[in-house]
Amino acid sequence: MPECSLCGSVERVDYHDRQQAACAACGALERQRVLVRHLGDALVPGGSGRCLEIAPLNPFVFGGWLRARGWSYEAVDKRRLRESSDPGGFDLFINHDADLTDLRFARAAQFELLILQHVLEEVGDYRAALDELARVLEPGGRAILEIPFSDAVPATKHKRADRYGNRWTFGADLCADLRSRFAAVELQRLAEGPYTGQFFVCTGR
Template structure:
């Protein structure tokens, strides 16, 4: 199966998973699954603005979206990546905390993308408020936030990735109240399984 981000068919093992990393763009299974399942929403930016929080690298999803006509902005909370999981993020456009995006006006972005970031945010409810605030009418917020069905959200001791929340199924209600519509989309590739929350404004 070719990578939906760069069309490479070469993959490497990572973390005990075979074919985990795309050799062409560095995308992991979760990024490739999102690009595949949300292909229609990522296409044809027509100059609209897209915002990504915590991007993996310049190609995922920045280059991918720019090639499709999006005006793209990348943000990260730290200049060197999450201190618990440091990486090179010198390519990001602005250092911004997801729970305080005062740098951006209301209703600017036609697309918002984030994967495995919200669980690191202390005031995650304010982060959700901010995501909805900067989203434009007709826009979509693509949020992969790990949660467990049949469980209630609880605070957690920071893990090796700096996550401070163990979200339960009640997360869906918290997200849904901020958007006009919410859809859960299954993500799967290889051994990876996740759920993408797609919030939209009319």
């Protein structure tokens, strides 16, 4: 078992129906481990040093990990949704109760780093959410957005929310949605074992 890129542990435990998916020590899943393994060295504050994560996993992933690297870290989630899956978790490490389409707690260009993984596909008006992410990202800052999509499908399709609350199947037009809002967009496919995540690294304009 490879070392967890966040904490170094080689122990894994099952996570829901996925065997040996979670780090036994820090809880990081494949998607958090590949982000740190492949993009982590570049996560060095160079501007305001402020980071906003949307719907983080736990107090360490990524809050504790990023604070240890000099970031001023805040997190946002929807209390009502969070409390149903993680009772009591919200007040432990999440600062803002807000919908991604309305980040009114944040001023324009407030954050140098945004992290969002597997959230956009749950948001009804995902284009409004992208508008907000672009608004609060400082010029030259980075938004790391992990969004499942298929470039073989031209157009994004709405679907009935599945058991994860996912309501969009993103197609190739997602790339245009991102490019119209950020100065640069780079797609990286990051893998660990059977898992592959699609990470858009977007630069603020």
